[in-house]
Structures are given as C-alpha cells and as structure tokens.
Amino acid sequence: MINLNAVYALLLREAKIFFREKERIISILVSPLLFLFVMGKGMATGHSPVEGYTYQQFIFPGIMAMVILFTSITYGLYIIWDKRLDFLKEVLAAPISRATLFLGKALGGMLGAIIETLILLLIGAAFIIPLNFLKVLLCLAAAFPVSFMITSIGLTIGARMKSMEGFGLVMSFLTWPLFFFSGALFDLGTAAPYIKVISLFDPVTYAVDIMRIIMLGRGTFPAWLDLGAIAAFCLATAVMGVAAFGKLQHEK
C-alpha cells in the first residue's frame, strides 16, 4: 500500500524546493517574531501565569506552536501550486497509491515545519528563555506529530480547493482562529468559558500545552492528555487527507 521509495522521492522533491525558496523560510517567521518581540516585550505589564517567567517567556511555547501551524497550513495549501505547476498531473498518473502520495507530501510539510521550529528554538534559546539540549530535543520531537496533523489539515483543504484565491479565506477563517483559541497568548485556565469550550476542539491547544509543559514545566492539561489528543487528531486528519487525495483526479 505504501511505497517507501516513492515516499522518499516525493520528500526529496519537497526538500529541494523548500531550500530553494529561502524567502519562504524567512517570511513565515515574520508574524511569529512580531508577536514574540513586539507583543511579548511591549506588554511590559503583562504578567506570566506561570511563576518565575516573564510574559515573553510564557508565550514562547505558544509562538512555537504558531510557527508550526503557519508553516504546515501554508505548505498544505501549496498543493494548489502543484496543480498549477503540472507536477500533480505526473504524480497522479504514477503507479503509487494515494496514501503514498499523501504520506510523501505530509512528510515534506513536516520537514519544513521542523526546520522552522529549529530556527525559532535557536532564536529563543539565544534571546528569550534558557533551554537545555534535552528541552530542544523534546520540542523537536513534539513538533513531529503536531506538524503532521496540521499539514494533513492543510493538504485536505488544499486538495479540495480550486485556486489560490481561497488562501486568504483559509487564513482568516481557520489559521488565525486556530491560533487565537489555542491559548498561545494567555492562560486557558482563567479564560472566559466560551474560549475554554472552543479551545477543547482546537488541535493547536494541545500543541501549545505540550510545548509549555516541556519548556516551562507547567501546562493546562496533563501531558498524557495532550499527547493523546494530538495522536487522535493525527489519526483523524490523516484519514481525511488520504480520502481527499483519493478524490484528486486528473483534470483535462
């Protein structure tokens, strides 16, 4: 069912294109860095719900999740470019299953997200929060399933979209709400009830929380709940993604 050679080939293509488009690597980091250095530092009176940390340090794990969210969603939607670049026509005619194609694309998205995560971790370790090697490693490890589930969401939507015009809509109606309701910028424990309820359905909530547990030692939920929720979202989004890829067909 899954052809690993083909997955490798697809991943290789994504890696090559990712490193060739360096502007993209930088541009995706702009919004998160604005939040981190302008809002994080500008709200001088903003206090951290976790004792012993500044507000900037408190939102850093949330910004980490934001980077993964933005990179992964954007990557997923980029499959529309594949359609326009004719690349998709070739892979849809190839003797590989749609699950193979989906996995190759998802891994490509994860690669991008992991690299962006690493860049932000290095920036964070240098300017914001003391991080040891183990914490960096744990953050990267957590970034794998998180980026997988969000890339899958992006690919699912991208596979159904017809043109790049929908991009703005997805950003406004999906990406930003996912980010704001995740509690990346505040403590969910003391938030208004409607925010709490909505946040439970937001996969990014659990990504923020697990990052916070790793970096600050305290989160809203226990770690097992975060990991369980992320695993469940991974499974659900993968099923959705493979189904959406199954419906991709050759267009004349």
Place this chain on the structure above:
Amino acid sequence: MAAIKTTDLVKRYAEVTAVNGVSLEIPEGEVFGLLGPNGAGKTTLISMLATLVRPTSGTALVAGRDINTEPLEVRRHIGIVFQEPSVDDLLTARENLYLHSMLYGMPRREINPKIDKMLALVNLSDRGDSFVKTYSGGMRRRLEIARGLIHSPKILFLDEPTLGLDPASRKAVWSHIRELKEAHNTTIILTTHYMEEADSLADRIGIINQGKIIELDTPEALKKKVGQDLVFIRGAVNEAAIKALPFVKSLERDNSRYKISLASSGSNLQALLNAAGTIDEVEVRRVTLDDVFLKFAGQQISEDAEEDAEEHAEGIFERIAVNKSTRR
C-alpha cells in the same frame, strides 16, 4: 498477445457520452494513430486506458492487465505524454527524471545511467542540470518524452505530442517515435491533429467521432476508400456525364468548383476532361489523410462553432464529475 484490447468501453458524463462503446485491439509494436475532431473522445479514451479516468462500463486489458482491477499494475507498464505540459518547473530536467524513475520503482543504481541515456536520446544532455523553467516549449516536450520512456514502458501514450511545436522540433519528435518503434518494439498510441503526422507515423489509424470508432485501417487503405486522386475543376461542368464514368468515386460541388474523386488518375484523366465540358481551371492531386478525415469526420468540423461550445461544456461536466467520482 495484444498490447491493448478494449471491450465496449463507455464513459458517460452528466450530459455527454464522451466514449460510446469502443472495442478495439492493438497488437504489440504497432503505432496506432487516433484521429478525431475536438471533443470526439480521444483524450477520454486514452485517459481510461491509462487508468486516469474510470470507465462507466466496459473494460480493457492494457499490457495484459485489467484497467479496472489492476490500475497500478497497468500504470507501471505504460508511459504517458500528456497533451498539456506536466514537467516540474521548480526542478532540473535530471531531477524530474529521477523523481519519475523512483515513482515507477526503477532499481536505484540503474537510474542515473538511464537518465544520461534518455537525455542523450532527446538531445538535452548539455541542459540536464538546468531548471525546467528555463526551457523552451520544444525542450519541455522532449523532456516529457524522455520521462515517458525512462521506465521502459511496453506501451506509450502520446496525446498530441507535437502540439504547439515548431516544424524542426516536430520533426525531431517524429524521429524519436520511429526510433522507439524500431529499436524497442514499443507499442505507441498517438493522438494528433496533424494528418501529416498520423500519415507518416501510424501503422493503423482509428478515426473517432462522437465517442465511436467510425473507421479503422492503415493510412493507405483509408485513402483508397476516398479514392486515389482528387481532381478540382472550375467551369461549366456536365455533372451527369462525369458521374457516369466508371472510375469516378464521387463528385461534390462547391459553387462553380467541382471536387471529383478518382480511383486513379493516369489514363482516366484524359477521359474525365473530355467528358467534363467547358473547363476554366483544373487541379489534380493525390488523396491525403486530410481528405479522409474530412470525409469521415467532416460534418463535425463544418459545425465548428457548435462543437466548441459543446466541448467547453464537456470540460465543465468533466470537472464536476471529477469531484464526484472517487478513486483510490
């Protein structure tokens, strides 16, 4: 064994029947030309054989595998050059070929030598490491042909392989196609709008119209059906006298110009001119595949405007159908 054997293939979209019961057999090593007016079903037929579109009913064996039950196996044994460009602009030619080879499961150590060989075949050796976005239309086409061939398919589908190419590139593509047939005995299914192309390349030609194969034979035999020579006469022609001649196959009148099809001109020409009456102008030429096409699919072309509208509609229906039908 036949390379391709279709049994009553049908593809129906919401309001259009694109392919309406096609049964044909294409032996191994044949170059088969598929001709037809726009929207006749050429691309749909090829798409079904290449397992890109699922037939509404009927089936086909391609390289001995069933397109309905073993699509991935079929894909492994065929190569496709699409009507529209499909190489990845963001990669180099070499990377495009590498990706393709991996997707088609070629053993890794064989890939690089094969890429060199294919680039040489299509005269792109010196540009193999350039990005495809820097390529001209002709170079892209050649790269696509190289890609369609790199996994040594038994059957190659070429959908309008020379569309939009300049005459020199077109000739180069033709010679590649001939080479393939001669050196590798590859079965080639070719659709084209250029009659000259079909005539010079194809062993047999199928003319498809409104989803049905209406004529199927060698180019020579098809031309014989129309006649061997065509005579165009302008003047006050005696129609009845001409029609009475035994070697006249048909006579058509277009204003004051008559188009007369002859079994063969030779000595008959003199007899024809004697019988014709007052003549202002005469032109004689051999029957070409264009004439064959016009004869068998001609009505369609004269209704071109309508046809275009229909084709446009078909495109939309296809897109809708695409969204509704599910594939692996």
